[in-house]
Amino acid sequence: MISIDDVSVRFGGVHALTDIGLTIGEGGICGLIGPNGAGKTTLFDVVSGLRRPTTGSVCIGGVDVTGTGALHRSRLGVRRTFQRPQVFGRLTVLDNVLAALEWHGGRGGLAADLVGWRPRRRLADERRARAEEALRRCGIEEFAGVYAADLPIGRRRMVELARAIVDDPAVLLLDEPTSGLDDDQRALFAEVVRPLDTTILLVEHDVPFVMSLSRRVVVLNLGKVIADGRPDEVRADPAVRAAYLG
Ligand SMILES: Nc1ncnc2c1ncn2[C@@H]1O[C@H](COP(=O)(O)OP(=O)(O)O)[C@@H](O)[C@H]1O
Ligand SMILES: [Mg+2]
Structure with missing residues (x-):
């Protein structure tokens, strides 16, 4: 559904993303975790069309959308929420x-x-x-x-x-959607999102929470993918523990 190929994003001297290659299949929740500054939001910007990658390409549903903007992506069914909510x-x-x-x-x-x-x-x-x-x-x-x-x-x-x-999204990108929610609201969030029949990428700081919702978890650190697998595999990964879970 989403294919991210060799994507790098640089802000001047800052390497926000370096050679990211990820294929996200249809359906199910893929968690995306990593410390602050790891590049999670930048990756969402690249997928949703708010930022052109410095190098690399993005395909959605088999179509190369690298050169297109957010409006085009939204018409393909890409929806997102923002780390700081953007409502009218x-x-x-x-x-x-x-x-x-x-x-x-x-x-x-x-x-x-x-x-x-x-x-x-x-x-x-x-x-x-x-x-x-x-x-x-x-x-x-x-x-x-x-x-x-x-x-x-x-x-x-x-x-x-x-x-x-x-509007029945094809792809849903959720950037720290539960920060600022109380326990009841978080439970409701999980209830809304879990049954959705769409491809979901979920950035979330609460690691046990994201692990409980996701069937796959990708870990970013300093702009690179350092782990990618089932929640139990990722939890046990020594590189992840060193970089993130401590
Ligand atoms: N618009 C920007 N201009 C310059 N640097 C940026 C910009 N957006 C993000 N960065 C830098 O890119 C890196 C990744 O940031 P970000 O994608 O927001 O990380 P995360 O969402 O994982 O916390 C950080 O070092 C951040 O300071
Ligand atoms: Mg972020």
């Missing part, structure tokens, strides 16, 4: 999630808007139902009418998650 603060929670469905277009153009054309209204009703269902799954339906800016960070993360899952 001046939109309500419901509108934040509806915004993820609007790109499909309206049906019938401006004229349909003006006359309240029935198929248009039906489409709007369907989208609203889907958005409300996503809010419900993420435990934030009671905040549907609240401005996203007025929510605490944990709830904003759930708004981002609802927005990311509402």
Whole structure:
């Protein structure tokens, strides 16, 4: 599904990523762990199209997307959440999630808007139902009418998650999605994410938590992959213990 080939990213003299080669198959959760500064977010930027790698290539669903931007990737079904949640603060929670469905277009153009054309209204009703269902799954339906800016960070993360899952993503990139969540919210997060039938890359600081959710774990350190395998293999890996788990 995602094929990262020989990717390097340099920021001046900083080697954020060096010769990363990773193939992430369809379905299931792949955990991505590593100390601060390891290059996890940079790798997400490269996959989601926010950053061109200095060298190397990225394929999604067999298509080379290296030269394309975030809009193109999102149309291929790539969705992500951010380490610092990026919600539309001046939109309500419901509108934040509806915004993820609007790109499909309206049906019938401006004229349909003006006359309240029935198929248009039906489409709007369907989208609203889907958005409300996503809010419900993420435990934030009671905040549907609240401005996203007025929510605490944990709830904003759930708004981002609802927005990311509402349109059946092909690839979901989650960058430290549970930081700032309380225990109940984390349990809910796991409940939302575990059954999703999509390719998920999960960056997460809580190692036992990510190990419990992932079927594969990749460890980055100083821009390089130092381990890659099943959670039990990675946990036992001496290089990982030395660099990270201590
Ligand atoms: N926009 C940037 N400009 C310069 N250096 C950056 C930039 N983004 C990240 N870096 C550097 O790249 C390295 C990897 O950062 P990052 O991908 O954010 O790591 P992680 O998400 O694993 O904490 C770090 O050394 C960081 O300081
Ligand atoms: Mg990061």
